[in-house]
Amino acid sequence: MDDVADALAAIAQGAAIEGGLIELGGADRYDLRALYARLRGAPVRFAHLPLTLTRHALALAEKPLLPLLPLTAGQLSTFVNDGLADPHPAAAALLPSPRPAPRANRASPPSGPSGEALDKEFTRHARYVAGVEPTAYQKAKNRDFHAKRTLEPANALDALLLKVSRLGGLGLALADSYSGLLYRRSVVRAKLVLALALLESSAPSFAVLDAPDKGAARVFQHGAARRDGGRCHADRGAGVFARACRARAHWQA
Amino acid sequence: MSDRIVIIGAGATAVHFAATALLLGRKVLMLDVGRPAPAPALPGASLNGLKTDLDDPVRYFLGEDYGSLILPTDTSEYYGFPPSKNYVFKPLDDYAVKAKGFEPLMSFAAGGLAQAWTAGAYPFNEGELEAFPFGWAEMAPAYGEVARRIGVSGVTDDDLSQFYPAHDGLLPPIQLDAHSQFLLDDYASRREKISGKHGLYLGRSRSASLSRDHAGRKACSLSGRCLWGCPSQSIYTPSVTLQECLSHENFEYRPGVRIAHFTSDASGRVTHVAGSLIESGEEISVAVGELVLAAGALSSTRIFLESLLRAGVRHEAGGLMDNRQVLMPFVNFKRLGAAFDDRSYQYHQIAIGAPGAHPFDYVHGLVTTLTTAMAHPVAQSLPVGMRAAMGLFRNIHGALGLANINFADTRREENRIALEIGADGRSKAMLINYTPDTNEPARVKPMIKRFRGFLAALGCVAPPNMTRMRPMGASVHYAGTVPMQTEGGDFTTSSDGRCRPFKNLIFADGSTFSSLPAKNLTFTLMANSTRIARAALG
Ligand SMILES: Cc1cc2nc3c(=O)[nH]c(=O)nc-3n(C[C@H](O)[C@H](O)[C@H](O)COP(=O)(O)OP(=O)(O)OC[C@H]3O[C@@H](n4cnc5c(N)ncnc54)[C@H](O)[C@@H]3O)c2cc1C
Numbered sequence: 001m002d003d004v005a006d007a008l009a010a011i012a013q014g015a016a017i018e019g020g021l022i023e024l025g026g027a028d029r030y031d032l033r034a035l036y037a038r039l040r041g042a043p044v045r046f047a048h049l050p051l052t053l054t055r056h057a058l059a060l061a062e063k064p065l066l067p068l069l070p071l072t073a074g075q076l077s078t079f080v081n082d083g084l085a086d087p088h089p090a091a092a093a094l095l096p097s098p099r100p101a102p103r104a105n106r107a108s109p110p111s112g113p114s115g116e117a118l119d120k121e122f123t124r125h126a127r128y129v130a131g132v133e134p135t136a137y138q139k140a141k142n143r144d145f146h147a148k149r150t151l152e153p154a155n156a157l158d159a160l161l162l163k164v165s166r167l168g169g170l171g172l173a174l175a176d177s178y179s180g181l182l183y184r185r186s187v188v189r190a191k192l193v194l195a196l197a198l199l200e201s202s203a204p205s206f207a208v209l210d211a212p213d214k215g216a217a218r219v220f221q222h223g224a225a226r227r228d229g230g231r232c233h234a235d236r237g238a239g240v241f242a243r244a245c246r247a248r249a250h251w252q253a
Numbered sequence: 254m255s256d257r258i259v260i261i262g263a264g265a266t267a268v269h270f271a272a273t274a275l276l277l278g279r280k281v282l283m284l285d286v287g288r289p290a291p292a293p294a295l296p297g298a299s300l301n302g303l304k305t306d307l308d309d310p311v312r313y314f315l316g317e318d319y320g321s322l323i324l325p326t327d328t329s330e331y332y333g334f335p336p337s338k339n340y341v342f343k344p345l346d347d348y349a350v351k352a353k354g355f356e357p358l359m360s361f362a363a364g365g366l367a368q369a370w371t372a373g374a375y376p377f378n379e380g381e382l383e384a385f386p387f388g389w390a391e392m393a394p395a396y397g398e399v400a401r402r403i404g405v406s407g408v409t410d411d412d413l414s415q416f417y418p419a420h421d422g423l424l425p426p427i428q429l430d431a432h433s434q435f436l437l438d439d440y441a442s443r444r445e446k447i448s449g450k451h452g453l454y455l456g457r458s459r460s461a462s463l464s465r466d467h468a469g470r471k472a473c474s475l476s477g478r479c480l481w482g483c484p485s486q487s488i489y490t491p492s493v494t495l496q497e498c499l500s501h502e503n504f505e506y507r508p509g510v511r512i513a514h515f516t517s518d519a520s521g522r523v524t525h526v527a528g529s530l531i532e533s534g535e536e537i538s539v540a541v542g543e544l545v546l547a548a549g550a551l552s553s554t555r556i557f558l559e560s561l562l563r564a565g566v567r568h569e570a571g572g573l574m575d576n577r578q579v580l581m582p583f584v585n586f587k588r589l590g591a592a593f594d595d596r597s598y599q600y601h602q603i604a605i606g607a608p609g610a611h612p613f614d615y616v617h618g619l620v621t622t623l624t625t626a627m628a629h630p631v632a633q634s635l636p637v638g639m640r641a642a643m644g645l646f647r648n649i650h651g652a653l654g655l656a657n658i659n660f661a662d663t664r665r666e667e668n669r670i671a672l673e674i675g676a677d678g679r680s681k682a683m684l685i686n687y688t689p690d691t692n693e694p695a696r697v698k699p700m701i702k703r704f705r706g707f708l709a710a711l712g713c714v715a716p717p718n719m720t721r722m723r724p725m726g727a728s729v730h731y732a733g734t735v736p737m738q739t740e741g742g743d744f745t746t747s748s749d750g751r752c753r754p755f756k757n758l759i760f761a762d763g764s765t766f767s768s769l770p771a772k773n774l775t776f777t778l779m780a781n782s783t784r785i786a787r788a789a790l791g
Contacts, residue, residue, distance in 0.1 A: 128640055129639050129640050129643055130643060137311075138311075141311045145319055145322075148318055148319065149318075149319060151324075154326075173638070173640070176638035176639055176640055177637070177638040177641075178638075179638065179639075180635070180636060180637040180638035180639065180641065180642065181636065181637070181638075184325050184633070184636070185325045185326050186325070187326075189325045189633065189638075189639060190324045190325050190326055192639035192640075193322075193323075193324055193325060193629050193632075193633050193639060194322065194324065196628060196629045196632065196639065196643060197315060197322050197627070197629040198311055198315075200627060200628050200629065201304060201310055201311045201313075201314040201315055201627075202304055202310045202311055203304050203305040203310070204305075206301065206304050207301075209628055209643070209647065210593075210595070210647070210650070211592070211647060212590050212591070212592055212647050212648045212650065212651065213590070213644075213647065213648055
């Protein structure tokens with residue numbers, strides 16, 4: 001981040017660059033395995049998932065379950081390509097001495113984020129977890145929580161996840177999915193739970209969190225249909241629930 | 254002064270003893286720690302109305318210090334207690350308890366633990382009373398008397414009626430929430446097949462909640478606020494009866510008092526109770542005519558042991574009981590994606606009965622459909638990211654349920670309450686030791702399977718990894734340390750609650766229970782203390 005900021009500052013101050021795309025890279029190159037190990041400060045054990053299979057499974061599930069999925073096939077594909085910067089003559093001029101990647105003991109975030117940073121983070125979390133914009137009251141409660149209780153990473157992995165979650169939408173989705181599957185006590189998950197608790201305790205967001213999806217409601221109609229002589233009422237709709245409902249009615253017939 | 258009845262405690266047992274004693278024309282002084290309840294927030298609002306209309310709804314739902322917020326880093330049960338009920342469980346300073354194999358929960362509130370209860374009100378039947386020195390005939394009038402006082406709703410003509418005897422004063426049941434109604438309808442359409450296969454039965458719960466106006470209290474308005482504290486007292490709590498007693502000229506209530514022990518004379522008459530004022534710590538001593546210990550089984554036993562110790566007798570009270578509970582969350586696949594109505598009664602409205610070889614072996618399941626339960630504790634327990642979990646939760650919310658399965662317990666001497674004595678000969682802590690009987694796994698495991706199979710027959714899936722056995726003590730159904738026995742020795746009670754060898758010491762709470770059937774005990778606690786009051790004072 002600091003390197004990019006330096007380069008942008010140099011451009012803003014009139015550094016001579018010729019058109020085209022300039023890719024900026026850091027001082028070191030890592031594969032994902034080495035990056036994890038470096039940030040964690042200890043060897044990491046990886047479990048491998050077959051990429052092609054996972055990508056296809058995600059692609060299949062995307063259509064009916066997109067709102068529920070933490071990660072899309074497209075996002076997963078980004079892992080197939082490396083993220084190395086292509087050499088460019090201007091890059092060396094803009095960034096004569098890129099900074100080395102941080103070590104694990106430097107991975108923990110500065111303690112006590114500012115109020116504004118908390119608001120930003122909370123807004124991102126609210127959008128991500130519930131698709132809503134938090135109110136000023138909810139933001140104030142989030143600040144109040146952080147003033148009374150601390151949510152700090154417990155170890156280097158936790159700190160890494162928090163960092164990843166702050167990289168943007170994909171980072172947050174990755175950190176969240178990883179936490180759900182493998183590290184449910186992570187500080188990222190705790191922050192998302194906090195956001196959820198604040199949103200469900202107050203207006204107007206509680207209403208959004210109470211409502212089932214439209215597609216899923218067809219299953220209820222299916223349930224009602226059983227009491228109605230097995231007739232399926234979901235005769236429209238392409239959602240997986242509606243299709244299941246029609247298939248079952250067909251099979252019953 | 255000498256005819257004055259002094260009652261320790263103001264919980265479910267104490268207030269019904271007091272109300273009955275007042276009816277019999279006696280003078281009553283009630284001494285209680287008695288932490289007061291906060292006034293209900295916006296009494297006319299629905300649950301969602303609170304979220305919209307309160308100035309600081311997050312404070313109401315999660316607490317000033319976010320104590321009711323459950324984060325993944327916490328190691329609590331699925332649900333924290335709502336902040337409005339914190340006063341019920343606020344501990345007492347210097348009240349040291351060391352427990353092994355038992356997780357005690359005590360209350361020092363005016364009204365006691367039942368200020369936060371879920372109002373399940375089930376009478377024990379003849380078979381369940383077998384170990385007691387009296388039977389249904391003696392208990393039936395007391396159940397009726399209490400039901401008329403507090404209002405109990407339920408039915409007497411469904412599949413569970415064979416296990417729940419009928420008593421006087423039963424009101425019609427409260428309107429069912431949609432999921433409970435769905436389950437009952439589904440069961441009714443195939444009941445012979447389902448119960449024939451699994452040997453389990455589904456029916457309506459009995460609850461101390463009002464389906465119509467009763468004794469100055471309003472019928473349930475379906476505000477959805479049960480969990481947060483019924484604002485209209487439609488759900489009975491002992492504070493209702495305490496209020497009634499307060500309007501009686503023969504009744505005096507002194508909260509803010511912690512009783513430590515009693516003293517007796519050489520003839521075995523209790524003469525005084527001694528303790529201290531909570532605020533100032535000032536020591537007090539109060540003369541008694543009859544002393545009634547109704548401070549909850551654990552606290553009464555502690556006062557009793559402390560009194561014996563000060564009289565030079567080191568006693569350990571055996572026979573402590575509690576119901577083992579298993580929590581079995583389930584998803585009703587036939588209701589996936591169903592909307593739910595937050596304006597509905599929130600506690601268990603239906604129950605599952607599992608008869609055994611003997612009536613005492615009956616296993617009692619309470620089914621709650623979790624309509625207004627908060628999402629964040631459940632969503633975070635799902636093994637996916639929070640966004641996916643929340644998406645899932647929204648769509649399964651109307652399909653969720655929780656079966657709370659209760660098992661009977663019997664008195665075993667090795668389960669004891671004692672005092673830890675310091676070098677100075679004074680007590681330092683209450684010691685509680687509990688070991689489940691060796692046969693427990695053989696009773697519990699097959700029953701879990703039967704419940705899971707029964708729920709599956711109703712289209713509900715109970716994921717095995719989410720079924721949890723709660724620790725002993727968690728059901729908060731404590732009993733058995735000074736049992737009623739027809740021919741008991743010292744430190745047991747007669748059927749009228751009088752403790753041998755004392756002349757004027759009465760136990761009115763769960764300490765007196767001779768066994769502990771699976772059904773929630775509090776309705777029987779209230780009926781028994783009413784029966785004891787009539788038998789001992791009448
Ligand atoms: C969340 C929850 C749900 C429950 N749901 C149900 C249910 O659905 N059905 C059911 O049957 N049961 C239920 N119970 C159990 C029920 O609440 C108890 O069985 C019942 O409250 C016990 O009443 P008690 O009078 O024996 O004692 P307590 O309720 O413990 O009352 C003790 C009283 O004594 C006072 N006291 C204690 N020590 C002292 C002292 N040293 N000096 C002075 N005063 C003292 C306290 O202030 C209090 O007033 C539930 C309990 C909980 C916590």
